[in-house]
Each structure stands twice: as structure tokens, then as C-alpha cells.
Amino acid sequence: MECREAVVSYLSWGLVVGGGAYLLRQMQNCAEYGRYAPTQARCCPARLGWFLQEVPALFVPLLLLLLPAETGTGRRLLVGTFMLHYFHRSIIYAFLTRGRPIPLNIIVFAVIFCSLNGFLQGHFLLHCARFEDTWLTRARLAAGVLVFALGMIVNIHSDCILRGLRKPGEVVYRVPHGGMFEFVSGANFFGEIVEWCGYAVAVWSLPAFAFAFFTICSIGPRACMHHRNYQQRFKDYPRSRKAIIPFIL
Known part of the structure; x- marks a missing residue:
């Protein structure tokens, strides 16, 4: 498959512009799902919904892997990191969510x-990106993959803490403790941003x-909204916690 540079450019800048627009919208009203969903909205069960909405980001790069493309450890490593997140989100997280x-x-x-x-991430890495022979030995790659792994660990651990706050069928809210929740209200969001x-x-x-920019714009404001919501619900909510960035914001 040939590299579609124009498509890559348009989609990339579309994410940047869309992220900025979404940030401005969320500063007024948080995205209407979860605790902010309208009471009369037509809904899908959480497990099925999470699977349906996240699985395209796993299957599309997988399909691209089956097309003729330049092979190489670096390409597969980076596509694999992207797919790893969405395998967890669409299969494991979707099955466990409450x-x-x-x-x-x-x-x-x-x-x-x-x-x-x-498509954008998979097509760019498999059909457009050009890597030098020494690329795999660069410190930037190792640092980036390490930060991704740490972020994913924080994200998964924070999701486990949140699940443990409820019994099956419950819709109550309780104050999360442990892990990054000792520092920020949106520990799960913080982990995904770091990823x-x-x-x-x-x-x-x-x-x-x-x-990455779109992710910050989309879930960063949601973490801030959660922080305010916790403070309103619980009068004894820890004052030392920040919303999304430890010790800062």
C-alpha cells in the first residue's frame, strides 16, 4: 500500500484543530457520558458500548498489518504499543467495567x-514512516516506550481502584484512594495522557x-470536572489532591 501523505497530513491537522475545538467545548460542558449523561438519553450497556467504540482502533491497524508493507522491528514495536492499549481497552476493560x-x-x-x-497511526507507521538503521538504539525511543509503559500501568491500576469502589449493579460514587489517586482526582486520565x-x-x-494533543484536550478537562464533582459531593475530600497534574493542576 502506498503512503497517502496528503491523507496523513489532513487527518493529523484535523486532530489538532478538533482537539482545540473539543477543549473549548468541554470548558463549557463536559462530554455527556458517565456521570454526566442525560437521564433520558438512549444508551447501550457499558460493556458492549466500550467494546464497540474502542475496538476499531485495534482492528484497523491489525488489518493494515496484513497488507504489503515495509517490515521491521521498529514499525511493529510502535504499532504494537498503539494496539496494546486498545486491546486492553476494548477487550479487557470492556469486559470488566461496571x-x-x-x-x-x-x-x-x-x-x-x-x-x-x-488508520492514521497504523498507515503512517507501516507505509509512510522512514527510520534509519540506528533508530532502534536511540534513547528517545527507549524513553518514549518506557513512559508509555508507565502510563499504561498507572491507567490500568487506577481503573482497578475505581472498579473496586462499586459492587456489581451499584451506581454510587465513593472517594478513591491509593496509587496516583493520592495525588490527583483523575488518576486514570493522567495515566492515559502519560501513555x-x-x-x-x-x-x-x-x-x-x-x-497526544487530542487526548490531552479531550480527557484533561474531564479530569478537572471530576475533581470539582468530587469536591462538591464530599465535604471531606482531600484538599491536597489536584485534578490532573500532581502538585500543579
């Missing part, structure tokens, strides 16, 4: 985003940067 039903419109938008972004920042450092490309 979250609220997801509005259908949120699922539709997420399917579109994950399909386009899965994609590490990915962007490892890949060092416009598509990877655009995705």
Missing part, C-alpha cells in the same frame, strides 16, 4: 474517531503528536 450505560451518540462519535485514528505522550516521543511524528 460503568454506566453509554449514550448511543457518544458511541457513534467514538467509533468514527477510533477508526480514523487507527500517549510517551508514544508521541517514541514515534516523533505529526500523527503521534496530534493524537
Whole structure:
């Protein structure tokens, strides 16, 4: 498959512009799912919803791997890091989640985003990126992959803490403790942001940067909204916690 440089450029800048627009929107109103979902919204069960909306970002790069492309450890390593996150999110997390039903419109938008972004990241790495022979030995790659791994560990651990706050069928909210929750209210969001920042450092490309930027714009404000929500619900909520960046914000 030939590299579609124009498509890569348009999709990448679309993520950057879309991320900025989404940030401005969320500063007014948080995305309407989870605790912020309208009571009358038409919804899908949480487990099925998470699977449907996240799995395109796993399957699209997988399909691209089956097409003729330049092979190499570096390409497969970076595509693999991207797919690893979405394997966990669409298969493992979706099966374990105890979250609220997801509005259908949120699922539709997420399917579109994950399909386009899965194509963008996979197509760029497999058909467009050019790596030197010494690329695999560079410190930037190692640092980026390490940061990605640390972020994923924080994200998964934080999700486990949140799941442990509820029994099956419960919809109550309790104060999370442990791990990064001792420092920030949005520990799961913090972990995911760290993941994609590490990915962007490892890949060092416009598509990877655009995705990391969009992630910050989309879930960063949600973490801040969660922080305010916790403070309103619980009068004894720890004052030392920040919203998304430890000790800072």
C-alpha cells in the first residue's frame, strides 16, 4: 500500500484543530457520558458500548498489518504499543467495567474517531514512516516506550481502584484512594495522557503528536470536572489532591 501523505497530513491537522475545538467545548460542558449523561438519553450497556467504540482502533491497524508493507522491528514495536492499549481497552476493560450505560451518540462519535485514528497511526507507521538503521538504539525511543509503559500501568491500576469502589449493579460514587489517586482526582486520565505522550516521543511524528494533543484536550478537562464533582459531593475530600497534574493542576 502506498503512503497517502496528503491523507496523513489532513487527518493529523484535523486532530489538532478538533482537539482545540473539543477543549473549548468541554470548558463549557463536559462530554455527556458517565456521570454526566442525560437521564433520558438512549444508551447501550457499558460493556458492549466500550467494546464497540474502542475496538476499531485495534482492528484497523491489525488489518493494515496484513497488507504489503515495509517490515521491521521498529514499525511493529510502535504499532504494537498503539494496539496494546486498545486491546486492553476494548477487550479487557470492556469486559470488566461496571460503568454506566453509554449514550448511543457518544458511541457513534467514538467509533468514527477510533477508526480514523487507527488508520492514521497504523498507515503512517507501516507505509509512510522512514527510520534509519540506528533508530532502534536511540534513547528517545527507549524513553518514549518506557513512559508509555508507565502510563499504561498507572491507567490500568487506577481503573482497578475505581472498579473496586462499586459492587456489581451499584451506581454510587465513593472517594478513591491509593496509587496516583493520592495525588490527583483523575488518576486514570493522567495515566492515559502519560501513555500517549510517551508514544508521541517514541514515534516523533505529526500523527503521534496530534493524537497526544487530542487526548490531552479531550480527557484533561474531564479530569478537572471530576475533581470539582468530587469536591462538591464530599465535604471531606482531600484538599491536597489536584485534578490532573500532581502538585500543579
